[in-house]
Amino acid sequence: METLYTMRHPLQRSLIMIVRVVVLIGIIAVATTDCSLSGSDPSASVLYQDGIVEILPAGSDTWTPFVAGTPVSEGDELRTYAEGSVELELPDGSVLLIGPNSHVVIREMGMVEMTRKDTTRLELVFGRVRALVVSRPEEAGLFEVETENVTIGVRGTDFGVVHDKEAQRTDLICLDGTVAVESKEKGAKGMEPILVAANEGLSAITGVLPGSPQKLTKDVIDRFQREMTLNSERAKELLKKGGRYLEDSGEKVVDGVEGGVEKIGDGASDGADVLKSGGEKAIKGVKEGVFGNGFSLVPLRRK
Numbered sequence: 001m002e003t004l005y006t007m008r009h010p011l012q013r014s015l016i017m018i019v020r021v022v023v024l025i026g027i028i029a030v031a032t033t034d035c036s037l038s039g040s041d042p043s044a045s046v047l048y049q050d051g052i053v054e055i056l057p058a059g060s061d062t063w064t065p066f067v068a069g070t071p072v073s074e075g076d077e078l079r080t081y082a083e084g085s086v087e088l089e090l091p092d093g094s095v096l097l098i099g100p101n102s103h104v105v106i107r108e109m110g111m112v113e114m115t116r117k118d119t120t121r122l123e124l125v126f127g128r129v130r131a132l133v134v135s136r137p138e139e140a141g142l143f144e145v146e147t148e149n150v151t152i153g154v155r156g157t158d159f160g161v162v163h164d165k166e167a168q169r170t171d172l173i174c175l176d177g178t179v180a181v182e183s184k185e186k187g188a189k190g191m192e193p194i195l196v197a198a199n200e201g202l203s204a205i206t207g208v209l210p211g212s213p214q215k216l217t218k219d220v221i222d223r224f225q226r227e228m229t230l231n232s233e234r235a236k237e238l239l240k241k242g243g244r245y246l247e248d249s250g251e252k253v254v255d256g257v258e259g260g261v262e263k264i265g266d267g268a269s270d271g272a273d274v275l276k277s278g279g280e281k282a283i284k285g286v287k288e289g290v291f292g293n294g295f296s297l298v299p300l301r302r303k
Helices: 004-035 218-227 233-241
Strands: 043-050 053-056 077-080 085-089 095-098 103-112 117-132 141-146 150-154 158-164 169-176 178-183 194-197 200-205 252-254 261-263 274-276 281-283
Touching (some): 043 103, 043 233, 095 233, 150 158, 178 200, 194 200
Antiparallel strands (some): 043 085, 077 103, 085 095, 095 117, 103 117, 117 158, 169 200, 274 281
């Protein structure tokens, strides 16, 4: 015999099931949010700007003039012209300088809540960048710069990357710390990353496996620092913490190359020979190097 209780019981059970489903959906939504980058829109702030710079906001197809105060977010693209440059402070406190005639895409930027890792991934389409990355253990974050032929990963260093899209060539200069370089060549699959230490350089050309890092001359290092000078107070603060303080005059650098204060001269060398096939053939007067007039490049080995 049915009672009022037994008649209502199925309905009560259905309501309970609906409530459980709603709660479960809410939990899944929160978990999904926690796996994404934290904050509604983690952005980089402008520290210094010079010349003409343009921005292509994520989802837009129109380049617009970039002015101080414009937020730079994940998915945005920045490009500079011949006399243009821009210095950014990233959400993790690192400093990125985009040099003249360059195009950079902000692929990822922010902290992943579930892993608590700061994640920065930049694509250098062409041109040059310099990054002053805050020091941190490997498990605490990820900072990568990609070009069409290499991926460069760091955990706390000062380094520069130059990519010539037409020549399909990437040149790396490490000023401080250590940089790990992974080639995108098919022949490099399964190979350990190449570690490039302070005052060393590495070159990669599409179709050729990169060789070993090469020690950079003081002229090359001084020249790069002069052409890619960090101007912001934030950058000077990070350099000072690392014992590599750039004075206000810009004429003296404690760069750790010789353990002292070095004066940047006006007559920097135009570069050295470029060696191919393990150094068997010297090619003089290369013009597509990092500094326009040549660069002491790393010998390359053929696949």
